[in-house]
Amino acid sequence: MTIVRKIITVGLFTGIVINLASISYAQNEDTFVRQSIVTKKESVILSAIYPGLGQMIADHKYKGLSLFVAETVSLIFAVNAHENYNTKQKVYNKDLDIYNGLATSSATKFYSRTLATYNDLKDTNDELDNLNTVRNTALVAAVIVYAYNVVDAIFFTSPTVESQKAESERNDIIVRSAMINNKPGILLSKSF
Numbered sequence: 531m532t533i534v535r536k537i538i539t540v541g542l543f544t545g546i547v548i549n550l551a552s553i554s555y556a557q558n559e560d561t562f563v564r565q566s567i568v569t570k571k572e573s574v575i576l577s578a579i580y581p582g583l584g585q586m587i588a589d590h591k592y593k594g595l596s597l598f599v600a601e602t603v604s605l606i607f608a609v610n611a612h613e614n615y616n617t618k619q620k621v622y623n624k625d626l627d628i629y630n631g632l633a634t635s636s637a638t639k640f641y642s643r644t645l646a647t648y649n650d651l652k653d654t655n656d657e658l659d660n661l662n663t664v665r666n667t668a669l670v671a672a673v674i675v676y677a678y679n680v681v682d683a684i685f686f687t688s689p690t691v692e693s694q695k696a697e698s699e700r701n702d703i704i705v706r707s708a709m710i711n712n713k714p715g716i717l718l719s720k721s722f
Contacts, residue, residue, distance in 0.1 A: 538605060570688070577683035581676050584683040593682070600675045608668035615661040622654045 568587050577584030582598030585591075625647055632644040708715060 535609070538602070538609075573687055574680070574683045577679050577687075581679035585679075585687050588687050590687055593687075597675060597679045597682075601672060601679070604668050604672040604675060608665055608672060611661050611665035611668060615658060615665060618654060618658050618661060622651065622658060625651050625654060 568589075573584035573588045575584070576587055580598070581601040582594040582596070585594030585597060587594075629644065629647040629651055632640045632647060635644075
């Protein structure tokens with residue numbers, strides 16, 4: 531259990547640090563904003579570390595946040611179901627020992643207690659089956675979210691710089707500063 535908690539804690543801490551590091555910093559009193567450059571490789575590596583981190587750093591905040599939350603929730607459900615399963619397993623083993631002791635007794639006065647213990651064993655066994663199903667379903671969901679996250683980071687998430695470059699290449703109207711007759715000016719051009 532402590533290993534899983536440590537993994538979750540490290541994943542959450544990494545996500546917080548990366549989000550704080552990705553904030554744009556202002557220079558010269560809001561006149562110039564420096565933008566962090568994120569490569570596709572960095573985005574994929576961060577997504578491999580924990581789902582959603584690569585998408586968030588590549589400026590796909592909602593997709594990254596939803597993957598991050600989905601992975602975290604499914605892992606929490608898996609850990610919780612696993613802990614409940616272990617606790618119920620211990621109770622089941624104790625009840626089974628009591629039942630075996632009562633069942634081997636030849637006294638008929640223990641019949642009602644033996645029957646009650648048997649019914650408790652059946653109920654606990656059903657709860658164990660349900661907890662095992664929840665645990666396995668949550669783990670499968672976590673694996674699916676992780677796999678989707680990596681595929682999305684590799685094939686569908688383009689980093690900020692690449693998407694801005696593509697937008698600027700599609701722009702037919704270009705506005706830039708230029709020297710016109712030895713005076714600074716603005717040049718507006720349209721490509722056909």
